[in-house]
Amino acid sequence: MSSFVFIGGDPAIDFLNTEIAQEGRRIDLFGRPDDVLQWLKEVSGRDVRSPLSLPKVKQLRAAARVLIASGRRPRRREVDVVNAALARGRGSFQLRTSKGEIRTHFQPEADDALFMLASYVADFLASADLSLVKPCQGTNCVLHFYDTTKSHTRRWCSMAGCGNRMKAALHYRRSRAAGG
Ligand SMILES: [Zn+2]
Numbered sequence: 001m002s003s004f005v006f007i008g009g010d011p012a013i014d015f016l017n018t019e020i021a022q023e024g025r026r027i028d029l030f031g032r033p034d035d036v037l038q039w040l041k042e043v044s045g046r047d048v049r050s051p052l053s054l055p056k057v058k059q060l061r062a063a064a065r066v067l068i069a070s071g072r073r074p075r076r077r078e079v080d081v082v083n084a085a086l087a088r089g090r091g092s093f094q095l096r097t098s099k100g101e102i103r104t105h106f107q108p109e110a111d112d113a114l115f116m117l118a119s120y121v122a123d124f125l126a127s128a129d130l131s132l133v134k135p136c137q138g139t140n141c142v143l144h145f146y147d148t149t150k151s152h153t154r155r156w157c158s159m160a161g162c163g164n165r166m167k168a169a170l171h172y173r174r175s176r177a178a179g180g
Contacts, residue, residue, distance in 0.1 A: 003029065004017075004018065004038075005017045005020060005143060005157070006042075007157045007158050008144060008146060009147075010120075010128065010146050011043045011124075012064065012068060012121045012125070013124070013133065014043065015061060015117060015121065016061065016065050016068065016144055017143045017157075018039060020142060021140050023140075026142070030054065030057060032054070033052050033053075033054050036052060036054070036113055036117075037049075037052070040110075040113055040116055043120075044110060049110075050110075050112050052113040052114055053114075056085070057114060059081055060085050060114060060121070061117075063077075064078075064082065066078045067079070067125060068121070068124065068125065068133055068144075069135070069144050071130075082122060082125075085115055086119065088114055089108060089111065089114075089116070089119070090109045090115075091106055091107050091109050091115075092106075093105070093106055093107075094106075094107050106119050106122070106123050132147045132148070132152060133146055133147075134155075136155070136156055136157035137156065137162070138157065138162025138163075141162050
């Protein structure tokens, strides 16, 4: 089983979700460079052999968090961080079809971890509707997801996780209020 969380609906958001919270404590799933390579392997399906600087990965993740999930106007500072990572690597544009629609997709070469991460971020920023990036409503949960439901009513990172916990908490509160 993977030790990472893949509920974001897009690798760019799953990248943000490598910082999680458990019992109110923040946990960074990128503790070592090998964690980043393992994550990239699980996302891309390819063996990524790349020297990398963990502080740079975290700097990129922090910039991506602001650009993708803060709701703020994009600022030069964060854009520069992503661009610096994008300048490192190579890749190619491809066409992909999904549900009868055609889209461009950038396929990074698997030889530079920071570049791969930045290309996921750039791909998402260029094509996504950022108003559909939402935080999970679970108490103390810090995960985000891309709400691709038709009605745009997704509220939880996962029904099995926060969805259930919140339902149980609500039920408990209601039954206590009813004196039960
Ligand atoms: Zn959650």
